[in-house]
Amino acid sequence: MAELTDGTNTAKVEDGAEVKEGCKELGVVFGCEDGLCGTCLVEVMEGMDNLSERTQAEKDMGVEDNNRLMCQCKIKGGRVKILY
Template identity: 40%
Template sequence: MPKIKMKGKEVTIPKDGNSSSKFEELGIALSCCGGICGTCKIKVLKGIENINPKTEEEMEFQLEKNERLACQCHKIKGDIEIDYEEW
């Protein structure tokens, strides 16, 4: 099963694909969970091709190519490595 790695920590995405709780386990602040607040912005260091394409909500943000909103990463099909800084 795919893993999310961040700053030496690692979580495994369960079979049901619920990645949101796993991002929270890593300390990422999920607030609206709808792609509106932007608090969950992450930088994808490796494996960006393993995440579903950017959603319409993400297009509203001025995200760099390697940046995503964690709450909008619904389908992760392979390992990724990310970085996150609390706002």
């Protein structure tokens, strides 16, 4: 089981699963859930290597550095800390 945290709260996510439900438990707001609106953009503070590769939707939106669209991510395992 992987962990998604905001530093205060933690959500458990199955290894290899999308992180949307875990993010919703932490209070991350979602809009379109298709990588088009940018509502779920977060800064990944720790564990970027534990997330799937950037999707084409993220590249098209210009998401770079430590930022990710949570609607586009899967967690490989381990722990990911986000700031939103």
